[in-house]
Amino acid sequence: MTEPVLRLEKLCKRFGGLLVTDEVTLDIMPGELHAIIGPNGAGKTTLINQISGLLASDGGRISFAGRDITKLPVHLRAALGIARSFQITSILSGFSVLDNVALAVQARCGTSFRFRRGVAQERALNDNALAVLDEVGLSGSAAVRAGALAHGERRALEFAMALAMQPKLLLLDEPMAGTGREEAARLLQLLHRLKGRFPVVLIEHDMTAVFALADRVSVLIYGRVLASGPPGEIRADPRVIAAYLGDEVE
Amino acid sequence: MSRLHDARDTPMRLAWPLAREIFPVVLFAALALIPALAGLLGQQYVLSLFGRVMIFAIAAVSLDLLVGFGGLISFGHAAFIGVGAYAVGILSSHGLREALLSLPIAILASALFALLTGFVCLRTKGVYFIMITLAFGQMAYFTASSLAPYGGDDGLTIAARNTLAGFELLRNQWFFYYLVLGSLLGTYLFCRGLVDSRFGRVFRGAKENAVRMQTIGFDVYRFQLTGYVIAGGLAGLAGFLLANATEFVSPAYMSWQLSGELVIMVLLGGLGSLHGAIVGAAAYLFLEEWLSGFTENWKVIFGPMLVLVVLFAHGGLMGAWNAVVQKVAQLQPFANGAPARD
Amino acid sequence: MNAALLIVQVLNGLQLGVLLFLIAAGLTLVFGVMNFINLAHGVQYMLGAYLAVTFYDLTGHFLLAAALALVAALVFGLLLELLVFRHLYYRDHLDHVIATFGIILFLNHGVKVVWGSAPLNLPIPEALSGSVQLADGLLYPLWRLVIIAAGLATAALLYILIGHTRLGMLIRAGASHAAIVSVLGVNIQRLFTIVFGLGAMLAGFAGIMIAPILSVEPGMGDTVLILAFVVIVVGGIGSIRGAFVAALVIGLVDTLGRSFSVDVLRLMVGPSAARTIGPAIASMLIYLLMAFVLYFRPTGLFPVRGR
Numbered sequence: 001m002t003e004p005v006l007r008l009e010k011l012c013k014r015f016g017g018l019l020v021t022d023e024v025t026l027d028i029m030p031g032e033l034h035a036i037i038g039p040n041g042a043g044k045t046t047l048i049n050q051i052s053g054l055l056a057s058d059g060g061r062i063s064f065a066g067r068d069i070t071k072l073p074v075h076l077r078a079a080l081g082i083a084r085s086f087q088i089t090s091i092l093s094g095f096s097v098l099d100n101v102a103l104a105v106q107a108r109c110g111t112s113f114r115f116r117r118g119v120a121q122e123r124a125l126n127d128n129a130l131a132v133l134d135e136v137g138l139s140g141s142a143a144v145r146a147g148a149l150a151h152g153e154r155r156a157l158e159f160a161m162a163l164a165m166q167p168k169l170l171l172l173d174e175p176m177a178g179t180g181r182e183e184a185a186r187l188l189q190l191l192h193r194l195k196g197r198f199p200v201v202l203i204e205h206d207m208t209a210v211f212a213l214a215d216r217v218s219v220l221i222y223g224r225v226l227a228s229g230p231p232g233e234i235r236a237d238p239r240v241i242a243a244y245l246g247d248e249v250e
Numbered sequence: 251m252s253r254l255h256d257a258r259d260t261p262m263r264l265a266w267p268l269a270r271e272i273f274p275v276v277l278f279a280a281l282a283l284i285p286a287l288a289g290l291l292g293q294q295y296v297l298s299l300f301g302r303v304m305i306f307a308i309a310a311v312s313l314d315l316l317v318g319f320g321g322l323i324s325f326g327h328a329a330f331i332g333v334g335a336y337a338v339g340i341l342s343s344h345g346l347r348e349a350l351l352s353l354p355i356a357i358l359a360s361a362l363f364a365l366l367t368g369f370v371c372l373r374t375k376g377v378y379f380i381m382i383t384l385a386f387g388q389m390a391y392f393t394a395s396s397l398a399p400y401g402g403d404d405g406l407t408i409a410a411r412n413t414l415a416g417f418e419l420l421r422n423q424w425f426f427y428y429l430v431l432g433s434l435l436g437t438y439l440f441c442r443g444l445v446d447s448r449f450g451r452v453f454r455g456a457k458e459n460a461v462r463m464q465t466i467g468f469d470v471y472r473f474q475l476t477g478y479v480i481a482g483g484l485a486g487l488a489g490f491l492l493a494n495a496t497e498f499v500s501p502a503y504m505s506w507q508l509s510g511e512l513v514i515m516v517l518l519g520g521l522g523s524l525h526g527a528i529v530g531a532a533a534y535l536f537l538e539e540w541l542s543g544f545t546e547n548w549k550v551i552f553g554p555m556l557v558l559v560v561l562f563a564h565g566g567l568m569g570a571w572n573a574v575v576q577k578v579a580q581l582q583p584f585a586n587g588a589p590a591r592d
Numbered sequence: 593m594n595a596a597l598l599i600v601q602v603l604n605g606l607q608l609g610v611l612l613f614l615i616a617a618g619l620t621l622v623f624g625v626m627n628f629i630n631l632a633h634g635v636q637y638m639l640g641a642y643l644a645v646t647f648y649d650l651t652g653h654f655l656l657a658a659a660l661a662l663v664a665a666l667v668f669g670l671l672l673e674l675l676v677f678r679h680l681y682y683r684d685h686l687d688h689v690i691a692t693f694g695i696i697l698f699l700n701h702g703v704k705v706v707w708g709s710a711p712l713n714l715p716i717p718e719a720l721s722g723s724v725q726l727a728d729g730l731l732y733p734l735w736r737l738v739i740i741a742a743g744l745a746t747a748a749l750l751y752i753l754i755g756h757t758r759l760g761m762l763i764r765a766g767a768s769h770a771a772i773v774s775v776l777g778v779n780i781q782r783l784f785t786i787v788f789g790l791g792a793m794l795a796g797f798a799g800i801m802i803a804p805i806l807s808v809e810p811g812m813g814d815t816v817l818i819l820a821f822v823v824i825v826v827g828g829i830g831s832i833r834g835a836f837v838a839a840l841v842i843g844l845v846d847t848l849g850r851s852f853s854v855d856v857l858r859l860m861v862g863p864s865a866a867r868t869i870g871p872a873i874a875s876m877l878i879y880l881l882m883a884f885v886l887y888f889r890p891t892g893l894f895p896v897r898g899r
Contacts, residue, residue, distance in 0.1 A: 547705050
């Protein structure tokens with residue numbers, strides 16, 4: 001039996017009196033695309049923030065590749081290979097598209113405590129970055145200021161930055177949100193291509209995407225995992241239908 | 251491979267890339283010629299005025315590094331000038347007058363102070379950061395004021411300027427002027443290189459989006475602390491030069507009013523261009539010289555002027571200059587392309 | 593060090609604390625609700641003192657002078673808000689800092705032009721001058737007790753205002769969610785103006801109360817301002833409760849520190865060393881305290897949620 005890449009054990013998070021993450025226990029297996037669905041306010045983003053380290057957990061344990069990372073700071077988790085995207089796309093708007101990705105490459109390639117040589121000239125970083133941009137289809141915009149990109153392109157840039165980290169786990173927080181049909185289709189294609197390379201945790205509301213991509217689906221209601229299993233099983237689960245899917249099932 | 255250009259996050263993106271290279275050259279050339287001008291006019295006073303401008307310019311450049319590139323609005327930067335100056339003063343009062351000793355000590359002392367205070371400050375953000383740097387600046391000021399053996403409130407007169415390798419070179423006004431100019435040039439070039447380096451890109455990225463930088467794998471705190479210490483050390487250099495220039499040190503060198511004036515200099519010149527800080531320092535000090543000729547209470551005029559600048563003039567002097575350059579560039583066709591960088 | 597001296601210094605510490613609270617309260621409210629850093633708050637305190645002196649010179653009657661000064665301070669504060677601050681609320685903090693710094697320069701030197709640079713004085717009202725006997729051989733100035741009482745009364749009034757009135761509810765809501773409050777149909781600009789006016793009055797009031805025991809001179813607001821900043825940073829920006837607790841703590845630490853640091857150090861390092869470094873340590877104490885608090889709680893002791 002293979003070891004899970006990410007293991008959450010009874011993870012908790014409290015905001016004042018409100019228990020937002022309620023003893024969540026979950027395993028993410030190597031190579032799987034694991035979707036987390038649930039109504040708004042169920043605590044999905046909070047969970048992602050706990051996994052990536054932006055929020056400290058109030059209880060429970062997070063293990064990554066067998067190692068306890070519950071108290072590890074954000075940047076060290078990233079260095080271990082945990083990459084993420086944000087619900088509201090988070091990029092470096094004032095930098096060029098290339099620089100955004102090159103920075104992600106820079107983070108894992110040698111020390112950044114170099115004070116003299118111009119970084120824009122570093123061939124290795126730039127070539128690497130361009131290759132990643134190629135994969136997401138943005139190499140034509142390498143010199144464009146990131147803030148000038150269209151919404152879908154910014155999402156793609158965020159993907160590129162995550163890919164440039166050569167992640168061992170990718171956390172995606174509603175990547176389809178706000179995208180038009182064409183962009184959504186392109187993102188879907190991209191996700192299909194990435195599937196299997198590394199485990200992905202995908203939070204989504206777009207059920208077409210979820211059921212097209214996911215190997216397993218977990219349903220989060222009021223911070224608790226209601227059900228977890230293959231998409232077919234989840235779709236048919238009466239508890240899930242009652243609590244969330246309802247008439248959304250197509 | 252598509253054309254690469256460095257899209258630096260500075261409020262002034264020079265329309266005419268060459269201008270970014272030409273302006274500082276012209277600036278430093280002009281500064282180098284000032285002594286000749288002073289000699290011609292027979293005005294030694296000009297030499298000391300420009301010397302003072304350049305010393306504060308060093309501090310302003312180091313502050314621009316923090317504010318313009320790092321997004322760290324430090325309102326206690328004068329403390330580092332003061333620590334550097336007091337290092338010189340204290341060593342001098344104990345008979346240690348050698349610059350080769352005082353200078354590294356001054357820079358290290360300021361850098362150490364920056365490390366200790368930055369350690370706490372950088373755990374805060376936004377307005378907390380502004381206020382805590384202000385408070386630490388005050389702490390330095392009050393500590394210096396209570397150092398009775400070193401003059402306390404009244405300050406400490408330094409018997410004479412430092413010696414250099416045993417020689418009384420700094421007493422020569424011309425030598426001292428070029429020493430200051432050399433320091434300014436060195437500071438400027440160092441900061442330019444720093445900003446373009448690997449470190450610099452992370453530092454700038456942290457200003458742009460610190461959370462993103464962390465989730466890519468950068469320990470933002472460590473980078474910001476390093477930048478803070480570097481800026482502190484450079485301001486210590488300014489302090490060393492200031493103590494030698496005035497042959498006097500006083501707690502006033504650490505006052506929060508001076509810290510505020512440094513921020514104004516940087517803002518006036520235009521954030522994020524480094525040579526803008528030099529221009530801002532010059533503009534501020536010249537304005538001070540000129541206005542105080544009219545009335546002792548020139549700040550009554552200057553205060554509202556400042557408010558108006560903030561309300562209406564974004565980008566400071568360099569911003570205005572760039573706007574002009576842009577207009578001129580639009581009137582002339584010029585050959586394609588950003589020149590190959592550096 | 594005897595008990596009498598200790599009691600006197602504790603009272604002095606409370607008086608300083610209460611004064612700091614009056615100033616910090618306005619500062620923290622303005623920042624909490626409008627997200628506006630007002631460096632010029634210190635000069636509003638100074639103006640209160642100067643106006644009290646002038647009105648006393650004109651009327652010869654302390655209470656009347658105080659009332660007029662309070663009104664004048666309010667009017668002046670509202671004028672500042674109308675002419676300058678209103679345009680800055682949605683700008684970034686650097687702009688606030690520079691603009692209010694400019695106001696400080698203008699007013700610090702402006703008062704020199706109007707009143708001259710010589711320190712001025714306001715006599716304590718007859719009935720309240722003199723000392724109170726707290727214990728055998730222990731006399732304490734009555735006016736300082738009045739300040740403490742006034743400060744505590746103001747704190748109580750603020751507590752009622754913020755916690756139990758409609759305005760207070762709006763202030764609390766505005767502190768965390770100004771945009772939402774405005775969408776709910778509340779005139780947000782009017783709320784801002786009221787909050788600013790309140791802050792100006794508190795600062796002016798502090799200035800009026802302190803004028804009889806401190807010399808009124810240009811720049812008197814500057815040191816107090818920095819202390820007020822330390823108070824609100826330690827207390828938690830936007831929190832009146834935090835400002836109250838932090839103000840009292842800082843007032844006590846600073847006063848007791850200055851009085852007893854040399855004595856305490858003497859026990860540790862000997863008299864001459866104590867005399868040299870004692871004052872330096874005393875002036876550093878509250879900043880060390882601030883650093884200590886902020887290291888463990890970067891947003892202060894009572895941070896307001898939503899910031």
